[in-house]
Structure formats: C-alpha cells, structure tokens
Amino acid sequence: MTVSNVSDAYGRRSAAYVELFGRIDAAAEADREAVLAWARGLTGPVIDVGCGPGQWTHFLFEHGLEIEGIDPTPEFIDAAEQQYPEVRFRIGQAEHLDVDNGSLGGVLSWYSLIHIDPLCIDTALAEFARCLRPGGSLALGFFEGPEVRAFSHAVATAYYWPLDTLSARVEACGFTITEAGKRTDPGVRAHGFITSTRNSS
Incomplete structure (x- = not known):
C-alpha cells in the first residue's frame, strides 16, 4: 500500500481512532515509561514520526523536549492541533522528514512503520539516519x-x-542498537521496542 492509501484509510477512521487512542493514558504504562526513559537522554530537536492525533508528541513536549509531530493524515494533524495547540504539528511522512542533514537529536517512530512493505523499510530508516546527528537516537515501536x-x-x-530481524535492518542503515525488547500483554499483539544511536560514519 502507498502512503496515500494508508493515509486515506486512517482519515476515514480518524474520529474513532482519536476517541480510542488520542490521549496518552490510552498507552500502556510500560510503553510510557520506556519512551520517557529513552527521551531523557536526548539533546536537540526531536520529531515524532507518524504522530497520529499527537498524544506522544504532547507527552514528550510536557517533559521538556523540543519536539514536533508529523503525519501524512490531515485529519490527525487537525485533531492534534486542536487538542494540543501549544505543540508543533505538520503534514509529513517517514520517507521524507523535510529537515536538514544531521539536524535532529531524536526520532520517535512509534508504530509508524508498521504499514511499510518490508522491502521498502530501509528507505525510512535511511531517512532517519540522514536527519539524526551522530549520537542522535531512534526509538521504534x-x-x-x-x-x-x-x-x-x-x-x-x-x-x-x-526483533532480531528488524534490529539488523536498523544497524544496516547506520545505527548501533542500544536496547531491544519485546513483550506480550493480555489481549493484544506482541509488542517490540528498539532504541539505537546514529553512528558517526
């Protein structure tokens, strides 16, 4: 599926999605703790890729990060701007972050790559590597x-x-894995979490 196809599909379901997931307390406590622990080590601008209705962007903004959220779905950006007017949001996608080389301290990609064909995922990972400064950090859910x-x-x-397969793909795109884990909560699909730092060359 193309980015446009996926965006259109989310747009049609945006109201229900925002109702279910548009507040950070809908996220598992373990996820909130893991993302916050990752964020505490960041310096410089951060992008929340595939931010949806902005709950994670706002969560990290409240914890002092210089962050903006991007998403290809206009309905989500509209909802995020209405709910969290103090935070920056814009239309954008994983394959093109529209920032300068090495300008970011962190990229949060929380379930934003799940619809990308596995043959094409390196395009997004390489874009994250391009935008992160050496030592900058990527977090994937x-x-x-x-x-x-x-x-x-x-x-x-x-x-x-x-977990091992995606970790290898991340490393091949210029990162060193710093943490990789998985868990299965009752009633939901298994969750994976990877953090990594951008290599210096």
Whole structure:
C-alpha cells in the first residue's frame, strides 16, 4: 500500500481512532515509561514520526523536549492541533522528514512503520539516519512476531517483524542498537521496542 492509501484509510477512521487512542493514558504504562526513559537522554530537536492525533508528541513536549509531530493524515494533524495547540504539528511522512542533514537529536517512530512493505523499510530508516546527528537516537515501536509477515490490521495491511530481524535492518542503515525488547500483554499483539544511536560514519 502507498502512503496515500494508508493515509486515506486512517482519515476515514480518524474520529474513532482519536476517541480510542488520542490521549496518552490510552498507552500502556510500560510503553510510557520506556519512551520517557529513552527521551531523557536526548539533546536537540526531536520529531515524532507518524504522530497520529499527537498524544506522544504532547507527552514528550510536557517533559521538556523540543519536539514536533508529523503525519501524512490531515485529519490527525487537525485533531492534534486542536487538542494540543501549544505543540508543533505538520503534514509529513517517514520517507521524507523535510529537515536538514544531521539536524535532529531524536526520532520517535512509534508504530509508524508498521504499514511499510518490508522491502521498502530501509528507505525510512535511511531517512532517519540522514536527519539524526551522530549520537542522535531512534526509538521504534512495532508489532513483534516470529517472522516477517503481513496481517489484516483494522485500518490497513500491517507487518510483524522479529526483533532480531528488524534490529539488523536498523544497524544496516547506520545505527548501533542500544536496547531491544519485546513483550506480550493480555489481549493484544506482541509488542517490540528498539532504541539505537546514529553512528558517526
């Protein structure tokens, strides 16, 4: 599926999505703790890629980060700007962050790569590497599974990634893994979490 297809699909369901997930307290406490622990080590501007209705962007803004959220779905950006007017949001996508080389201290990609065809995911990872300064950090949240496999997500086709496989792809795009873990909570798909730092060359 193209970015436009996925964006259109989320746009049609945006009201229900915002109702369910538009506040940070809808996120698991373990996820909030993990993302905040990652964020405490950051310096410089941060982008929340695929920010949706802005709950994670606002959460990190409240904890002192210089952050903006980007998303390809106009309905989400509208909702984010209405709910969190003190935070910066704009239309954008993972494959093109529209910032200068090495200008970012951090990139949060929280389930924003789940709809990208596995053959194409390196494009987004390479873009993150381009935009991060050496030593800058990337945090990924994703659906973890025993093999790279498509499944019928509620909005659009999504993909499972084995933790080791996605970690290797991240490393191949210029990063060093600093943390990698997974967990399975009752009633939901397995969760994967990777943090990494941008290599100096």
